[in-house]
Amino acid sequence: MRPVRLVLEPRQASGAWRAAISLLSALALAGLLGSLVFALAGVDVGAAWRALAQGAFGSSYSLGEILVKAAPLILTGLAVALCCRLNLWNVGAEGQFVLGALAAGYVGLFLAPAGAQPWPAHFALPLALAAAALGGGAWALAPALLKARLGVSEILSTLLLNYVAVLFMEHLFYGPWRDPAGQGFPGTAELPEAVRLPLVMPWLPGARVHWGLALALALALALWFLLARTRWGFRARVLGQSPRAAAYAGFHSARITVTALCLSGALAGLAGAGELLGVQHRIQDGLASGLGFAGIVVAFLARLNLLAVPLAALFLGALLVGADQLQTGLRLPGAAALALEAALLFGALLGEFLAANRIRLVRAPAGEAGEARHAS
Amino acid sequence: MLPSPDWESLALLGQIAVKSSTAVLLAAYGEIVAERSGVLNLGLEGMLLLGALAGFAVGAATGDPAAALGAAAGAGALGALAHGIFVLSLGAEQVLSGLALSLLGAGLTGVLGRDLLGAPGLVLPSVPLPVLADVPVLGPALCNQPVLTYLALLLGPLLWWALGRTRWGLLVRACGENASAAYASGVPVRLVRYGCTCFGGALAGLGGAFLSLSYTPGWKEGLSAGQGWIAIAMVVFAAWRPLRALWGGLFFGLLTALQFTWQAEGAQWLPLWVLRAAPYLLTLLVLALAQTSAALRRRSGPPADLGRFFRPGG
Amino acid sequence: MSGGRSPGANAAPMAPAPPVLSCRGLTKRFGGPEGGVLANDGVDLDLFAGRVHALLGENGAGKSTLMSMLSGAFRPDAGALLLRGEPLVLRSPAAAMRAGIGMVHQRFALVEALTGAENLALAAGGAPSPRAAAELAEAFGLLLDPKRRVSELSMGERQRLEILKLLACDARILILDEPTSVLAPAEISGLYGTLRRLADQGRAVVLVTHKLPEIADVADEVSVLRRGRMLARNMPRSQGLPTGWDLAGLSRLMVGRELPGASSGRQRRPGASARETVLRVRGLCGQGQPPAFADVHFEVARGEVLAVVGVAGNGQEALAAVLGGTKRPARGTATVLGREADQALVAYVPEDRHGTATVPGMTLAENLLLSTTGSRGAYLQGGAGSRAARAAIAALGVVASGPQALARDLSGGNLQKFILARELSKSAPLLVVEQPTQGLDVLAVSEVHAAIRRAAEESAVVLVTGDPAEALALAGRVAVLFRGRVAGVVDPGEAGAFARVGRLMAGLSDPAAEGPAGPVGVPGGKPGAGGRP
Incomplete structure (x- = not known):
């Protein structure tokens, strides 16, 4: 019997076909790994997936919740994808998300309440959003400068600052910003109406979709335009694909790096503001629930295509909404969502591999088996 | 505000400092070996958690320390193997695969450990070495520690010797510096890298077991609290050298110990949150300093082939 | 035959x-x-x-x-x-x-961070031993210090280490891929002596x-x-x-065909009177410690080709980057028409075609916008880029499917022609080309040479190359860099020019050194001749 060996060869296929292969294999592996997690956790695998689907698509309320989750995911996904297009890793979207929420919260708590503000009420919301973008961007500034000036890995610096941001937020809502009327409950007071993001469908009770979603979609388009059609975007893409070519062309690589990381931080900061001003309305435990880290999953499910980010965010949003049902229905902890996100990431990696390579089974040429002993 | 300089509290500070450095040290050594062979594994945080849960669960079930540590090392190595398959055989982006592993560790241990929260289990206590433990100050710090802490202290010099002075170390360094040249010289690059990655995972798993069996006995979701990331920063700070990692790890342990003492004394001059954030902020500072000095001395950069996919031709 | x-x-x-x-x-x-x-x-x-x-x-x-x-x-x-x-x-x-079959690749398979002895041990097994390595080197007459890191060795030394690796494994068949391309002419005869000896000992050498x-x-x-x-x-x-x-x-x-009239008519030295000096280089020193190059002076006039040759690693790479405007000098000036050189004044074709001169994953239209300043403003002028790319493709007969072709899909020769056409389209007064024909086939080489000759009719050209034959075929003057210094300037028309360039490249003393064309700034302390076997 002749031995059979696996041969990898580059796949010659169109972009659409590759994307399809990538997506399908990603979903297949994610499903497999997810089932494995469920089985290890001792729950009925079929029941778990049914609960997930039921939770995500079972009612019009849950469909609305998907959109609620998608809004911040689009923004953090854009934040990660933008950096990755420049070959930078922003794994600090979580911290920038928090700082954005804090900045918006500051505006809401201390500048916007009735009587306190020296400006008309309808300035409050734009001001809060601007503050959030500034806050998130500023939180990314230190890693950006450390990267551009000293070459400190932005992966480590952005990640370490996540812990600092969460500790700072806890300090604020356990301490100086705690609601005095909250009877000891850790958290700030509710933000005034003036800074809240209005609901898209205020007439539907329970539909929490807010205009932050529209903002996120608009930003996705704007960011795509920035990268594809402007001179700055061109320079950024050149830098991302070939730093040596950027140096040859005389681009200011350090400046582009700093700008991109801060822009990315601003997007994540806006995501935090959207979550605070549109959904939670107060800074409290659970405001940062991994939506920043999930941006990484969104970005790579979208294969770094900025226009595909909203679709990937919808998909992950559905998964997260469904995972809530796992908590209530099957008493699985919230960490199940993290495990499913990890499964999706590994799936995306496999998808990338299968999109680029074809695996062929090859029968060894006649005679190889016999002579193999000679020199192997 | 500072602890009064009597010998007893100094000894206690030293003991806590050395103890606190253990998990970071073990994880950092593992990462050094993996990175010297050319594999960047950002999944340390996940492997710490996998090791912590596996060690705790098996320890609680069997009461056998050897089985618990074996399970922890095995769980860490298994996580590393997954990373290895993706980056070494499938050519996946190493950063992304490492992040996925971190996420998987957090998610999987959160799900599987849900019934073990707060459960009693095995505790690996400090083992005072006879006579030596009674030496003032240094005795408690270096000779009255859990077994894994001794391991962490010994592995530094041991790995320094193994990487720099043995043929095994030569193969590892060659794979990390120039994979195709090593392959052309007959080194089984992929095998060496798989081995080093899994070795690193096993060490991280042991680091996790130290957390759940010795440091703060018991299982708690996310109990590693970023120590895996600090360990990766430590590798950069140590310029990929085990002995420098030992000093860096002990310095981190000292910071943690100071934070405990100040917190216990209710130090008012620093807000508590800054104290709790200090390990992360100081790690960042140390990274920046290391980078400045590396730039000045133009030496000790990362292995040349770190993070690059290698596929034999044909 | x-x-x-x-x-x-x-x-x-x-x-x-x-x-x-x-x-x-x-x-x-x-x-x-x-x-x-x-x-x-x-x-x-x-x-x-x-x-x-x-x-x-x-x-x-x-x-x-x-x-x-x-x-x-x-x-x-x-x-x-x-x-x-x-x-x-x-x-x-x-x-x-x-x-028993061993190969020395064109790109050496050495681990640069390890010493020679460690590289030998890697290939031959066992623990590294500098003494055993030195004895082996001695036995085969290959001069080498096995205690030094490979990154500190010259190209010739690295090649000897590679051969030694094969011999340590007792190779009976030795294959050497383009072994002369990294050597100075004087080192080549040493290599041939070694190969002859190895063959006479009963080995097969390819x-x-x-x-x-x-x-x-x-x-x-x-x-x-x-x-x-x-x-x-x-x-x-x-x-x-x-x-x-x-x-x-x-x-x-x-x-497979007659060569087009290659190297017909080398460049004449321009009459000193009418020609305008374009590039003035004064006391130029490179970055680094020690500097990659130092004390370089020269002038290049419109209509002239100056070649800078040297064996890889002697500073011409850094000099080209400084002249091309992508690196700053540590000291000294390089002015074009009296002004500080910038992208509008210098057209630059760097050595690395895939990754420096072009972004492999981008289209030709986008790559055209990389170094040309034709369309300023905030927005990318995609249409202008396409038109200009089409013109560049037509100008030098680049074989490509169009402006939307990806740079990585072009062959080396076609990509080089595209880059040349892009840089020439800037009509800059100075053209700097670095290793323009490395890895190209004969037809592409002759087309690239022809394009450089045409460019020299309008502008000043600096040709940086490691190939003395190319320098002598194209240039009016050939400056030889050795260890970062101009070791001598050779007129291609003089008798024995090729031999003289070869000696200068190897750092051997220059018997013909006299007059203003003599060795500028050769440090008396280290002529370098003694150090080389």
């Missing part, structure tokens, strides 16, 4: 001994079973102990593929290897090494090259590969000819 002879005619030379290694019908295809490239098509070859065999072929003829199959890096799709008559299957370079005249002295027999097929194999020396070889016939066989 032209292409008329059938390949089989030379198959049975005067050898009484059977070949030590034979290939029969070796075939290798890249990129899928249908289409793709047939890199080797039924290639036969015999290698004999005690002989130096030259394998000739152009870039892309399939030489490297063939040798990669002999040395275990690639597996053939069809065909067989016979080692002393026994079938041989190689699964890896290590397996080939165990069978030299893979596209530079026919270089190997004329050392080769015992020659094979010619073109487009994956063996057109002539195991041709022995013919006694009647002065060099031993029908060089013209062999080069026709290699190229």
Whole structure:
């Protein structure tokens, strides 16, 4: 019997076909790994997936919740994808998300309440959003400068600052910003109406979709335009694909790096503001629930295509909404969502591999088996 | 505000400092070996958690320390193997695969450990070495520690010797510096890298077991609290050298110990949150300093082939 | 001895001994079973102990593929290897090494961060021992300090280390891929002496090259590969000819056509009166410690080509980057028409085509916008880029599907023509070209040379190259860099110019040093001649 060996060869296929292969294999592996997690956790695998689907698509309320989750995911996904297009890793979207929420919260708590503000009420919301973008961007500034000036890995610096941001937020809502009327409950007071993001469908009770979603979609388009059609975007893409070519062309690589990381931080900061001003309305435990880290999953499910980010965010949003049902229905902890996100990431990696390579089974040429002993 | 300089509290500070450095040290050594062979594994945080849960669960079930540590090392190595398959055989982006592993560790241990929260289990206590433990100050710090802490202290010099002075170390360094040249010289690059990655995972798993069996006995979701990331920063700070990692790890342990003492004394001059954030902020500072000095001395950069996919031709 | 002879005619030379290694019908295809490239098509070859065999072929003829199959890096799709008559299957370079077949690649397979002794131990097994390594080097007459890191060794030393690695593994068949391309002319004869000795000790030596005249002295027999097929194999020396070889016939066989009138009319030295000085370089020093180059002075006038030659690592890479405007000098000035050089004033073709001069994953239209400032403003002028790319494609006859083709899909020669056309379209007063023909086939080389000559009619040209023949063929003056200093300036028209450039490149003392063209700034303390074996 002749031995059979696996041969990898580059796949010659169109972009659409590759994307399809990538997506399908990603979903297949994610499903497999997810089932494995469920089985290890001792729950009925079929029941778990049914609960997930039921939770995500079972009612019009849950469909609305998907959109609620998608809004911040689009923004953090854009934040990660933008950096990755420049070959930078922003794994600090979580911290920038928090700082954005804090900045918006500051505006809401201390500048916007009735009587306190020296400006008309309808300035409050734009001001809060601007503050959030500034806050998130500023939180990314230190890693950006450390990267551009000293070459400190932005992966480590952005990640370490996540812990600092969460500790700072806890300090604020356990301490100086705690609601005095909250009877000891850790958290700030509710933000005034003036800074809240209005609901898209205020007439539907329970539909929490807010205009932050529209903002996120608009930003996705704007960011795509920035990268594809402007001179700055061109320079950024050149830098991302070939730093040596950027140096040859005389681009200011350090400046582009700093700008991109801060822009990315601003997007994540806006995501935090959207979550605070549109959904939670107060800074409290659970405001940062991994939506920043999930941006990484969104970005790579979208294969770094900025226009595909909203679709990937919808998909992950559905998964997260469904995972809530796992908590209530099957008493699985919230960490199940993290495990499913990890499964999706590994799936995306496999998808990338299968999109680029074809695996062929090859029968060894006649005679190889016999002579193999000679020199192997 | 500072602890009064009597010998007893100094000894206690030293003991806590050395103890606190253990998990970071073990994880950092593992990462050094993996990175010297050319594999960047950002999944340390996940492997710490996998090791912590596996060690705790098996320890609680069997009461056998050897089985618990074996399970922890095995769980860490298994996580590393997954990373290895993706980056070494499938050519996946190493950063992304490492992040996925971190996420998987957090998610999987959160799900599987849900019934073990707060459960009693095995505790690996400090083992005072006879006579030596009674030496003032240094005795408690270096000779009255859990077994894994001794391991962490010994592995530094041991790995320094193994990487720099043995043929095994030569193969590892060659794979990390120039994979195709090593392959052309007959080194089984992929095998060496798989081995080093899994070795690193096993060490991280042991680091996790130290957390759940010795440091703060018991299982708690996310109990590693970023120590895996600090360990990766430590590798950069140590310029990929085990002995420098030992000093860096002990310095981190000292910071943690100071934070405990100040917190216990209710130090008012620093807000508590800054104290709790200090390990992360100081790690960042140390990274920046290391980078400045590396730039000045133009030496000790990362292995040349770190993070690059290698596929034999044909 | 032209292409008329059938390949089989030379198959049975005067050898009484059977070949030590034979290939029969070796075939290798890249990129899928249908289409793709047939890199080797039924290639036969015999290698004999005690002989130096030259394998000739152009870039892309399939030489490297063939040798990669002999040395275990690639597996053939069809065909067989016979080692002393026994079938041989190689699964890896290590397996080939165990069978006694070793190869020195054009890109050395050395771990730069390790010492010579450690690299030897890596290949030969056992623990690193500097003393054993030094003894081995001594035994084969290869001068080398095994205690130094490879990153500190010269190219010649690295090559000797590579050969030593094979000898430490007791290789009986040694394959060297383009071994002369990294050496100064003076080092080449040392290499040939080594190869001759190794062959005389009973080893089979294969030299893979596209530079026919270089190997004329050392080769015992020659094979010619073109487009994956063996057109002539195991041709022995013919006694009647002065060099031993029908060089013209062999080069026709290699190229498959008459060469276009190459190197016709080297550049005249411009009359000093009418020509305007474009580039003025004053006391230029590079960055780094020690500086990559130091105390460089020269001027280049409109209509003139100045060549800067040197063996790789002697500072010309850094000098080109400074002149091209992508690196800053540590000291000194380089002014173009009296102004600080910038992108509008300098057209620059760097050595690295994929990744520096172009972004491989971007279209030609986008790559055109990389260095040209034609469309300023906040928005990307995609249409202007496309039009300009189309013009560049037409200007130098680039073979590409259009402005939307990706740079990575172009062949080396076509990409180089595109880059040249892009830089020429800037009509800058100064053109800096670095290693413009490395890795190109003969036709592309002649087209690139022609384009550079045309450019020199309008602007000043600085040609930075490691190839003295190219420098002498194109330039009006040739400045030789050695260890970062201008060791001498040679007029291509003078007698013995080639030999003199070769001596200067190797750092040997320059007997012809006199007058203003003499060695500028050669440090008296380190002429460098003594250091080289």
